[in-house]
Amino acid sequence: MILDLHAHSVKSDDGRAKVQNYCQWIKARNIGIDGFVLTEHRQFDDQSNYDDLAEKHGLTILKGSEVETEYGHVLIFGVTPALQQAFDFTNIHLPLAEVISACEQHGAVAVPCHPGRKRVGMAAHLETFGVPEGVEIVEVFNGGSRGDEDKIAQQLAEDQQYMGIGGSDAHIVSHIGRCATEFPVDIFSQQDLVCALKTKKFKAIKLAVEA
Amino acid sequence: MPTADQALDVAALRDQFLNVVFDSYELTLSADRLVAYATSCGETAAKFTDPQHADFQAPPTIGSSFQPKQRFPKGFPTFHGLGMDAGKAVAPDKPMRAGVPILVQTHMHDIYTKTGRSGRMIFFVNRMTFSDEAGILLGSADTSIVIREKPQT
Amino acid sequence: MTIHTLSDVSFGEQLPTFTPDTGLLNVKKFAVAAGWDAPRFTDHAAARDQGLPGAVIPGIMSQGFLSAMIHHWAPTADVKKVDTVFRAPCIVDEIYNVEGVVTDIDEETGEIEIDLTITNQAGETRVFGTAKVLLSQ
Structure with a gap:
């Protein structure tokens, strides 16, 4: 199963995509993904339920979050009410160690995203803060990467022996599925996703998207 | 005017400044200006490029170019750093x-x-509204201004 | 194909790519017309002095390019909203592709939504956004 693990909808301040249009787009353009995870900036979207849309289009639609730490932005998969109580998702100065620890405690997974990006990527902060404890997975393919940002991410993953995921970081409909993660198992829920990430059997992929 | 070198109290700023009109002025667009604006953007339709056209009008995005005489409300903190359009x-x-x-x-x-x-x-998101002499709304434009803060020393 | 009515449009349709004139002279012409005649937009050296990679195409000109692209495709389209996010500066005298693709069609209102992107020669997205456009039914 192939999931785009990093996408934003209109729920994010800079997101311009409606979720139903992501679904339509994936089907109309035969984008090679089986679903996606909405990782809204600095929040977990408690309100929206995409089950009907997912069923209608035969896609897996899950929710996560993208939070901000001293090491840059971090995707969170497996968000629970208890995890939301553990730290303030809106805080743009979260300590990464606190985020990782809370995720471990509450059965979630934290994944630094676009780590090769200036300022908001983990690699840029290693010299200042050192290699953080507890990171096991980073995003090595990001659809919004510019220049050598993905190469830096892949080098970081190789150096630190991290696993790599892929996500489009889509903010508009037509950017969904540019990068994704391939799993050997089916994933239909947050719990399935967390399990699959913890088994570390997956690989980041870049998809050729026709214009 | 106060400065904002320290961490901002965004909630207090919102309470004090949101939704209060702080700038108001009248302008009149010339045909020459409209033609130059439209053609430099690549518009080719006569209604945007030919002042003699029966439906001659400004290109639809021109409202984005209007600027308030004051960028921020009176009493708003000043900021160090380069202000850029963010959206x-x-x-x-x-x-x-x-x-x-x-x-x-x-x-x-x-x-x-x-x-x-x-x-x-x-x-900071400023919303500008445009209306004619009869008070009919012609449109609006939201501008996000981002200030990149200089690191604290 | 030139679009005239809503029935001419299909979901996922790609608008013809537009490569706008981003030359310094044209940007100056725009900047004067817009009342944005600042050196950061019209003078490479002055822009570099401000820490920019070169003179920058005003974001509002990017919006104008996007609107023009829509009108090239559908001359009678009534542009109701252009919403843009500026991810990275577009530099004067560099080549950019202005692209759009239909991502929503409302048969009842006649409104369509278009994803908008401006990309550089490396394929990097510098500006993205959406437009809402009305077409006659």
Whole structure:
């Protein structure tokens, strides 16, 4: 199963995509993904339920979050009410160690995203803060990467022996599925996703998207 | 005017400044200006490029170019760092015509912070509305201004 | 194909790519017309002095390019909203592709939504956004 693990909808301040249009787009353009995870900036979207849309289009639609730490932005998969109580998702100065620890405690997974990006990527902060404890997975393919940002991410993953995921970081409909993660198992829920990430059997992929 | 070298109390700023019109002026667009604006953007339709056309009008995004005389409300903190446009949304409703006076009014619509490639950033969203002499709304434009804060020393 | 009515449009349709004139002279012409005649937009050296990679195409000109692209495709389209996010500066005298693709069609209102992107020669997205456009039914 192939999931785009990093996408934003209109729920994010800079997101311009409606979720139903992501679904339509994936089907109309035969984008090679089986679903996606909405990782809204600095929040977990408690309100929206995409089950009907997912069923209608035969896609897996899950929710996560993208939070901000001293090491840059971090995707969170497996968000629970208890995890939301553990730290303030809106805080743009979260300590990464606190985020990782809370995720471990509450059965979630934290994944630094676009780590090769200036300022908001983990690699840029290693010299200042050192290699953080507890990171096991980073995003090595990001659809919004510019220049050598993905190469830096892949080098970081190789150096630190991290696993790599892929996500489009889509903010508009037509950017969904540019990068994704391939799993050997089916994933239909947050719990399935967390399990699959913890088994570390997956690989980041870049998809050729026709214009 | 106060300065904002220290961490901002965004909630207090929102309480004090949101939704209050802080800038208002009238402007009239000339045909020459409309043609230059449209053609430099690549518009080719006669209604945007030919002042003799029966439906000659401003290109739809022109409202984004109007600027308030004051960028921020009176008493708003000043910021160090380079202010950049972070996003713009323009929503034309009715055509703007050459020679017709337009009332331009601005209020602060939102204030929030986030981190980006360039460090900590503060976003201010100003909403500008355009109306004609009869008070009919011609459109609006939201401008997000981002201030990249200089690191504390 | 030139679009005239809503029935001419299909979901996922790609608008013809537009490569706008980003030359310094044209940007100056725009900047004067817009009342944005600042050196950061019209003078490479002055822009570099401000820490920019070169003179920058005003974001509002990017919006104008996007609107023009829509009108090239559908001359009678009534542009109701252009909403843009500026991810990275577009530099004067560099080549950019302005692209759009239909991502929503409302048969009842006649409104369509278009994803908008401006990309550089490396394929990097510098500006993205959406437009809402009305077409006659």
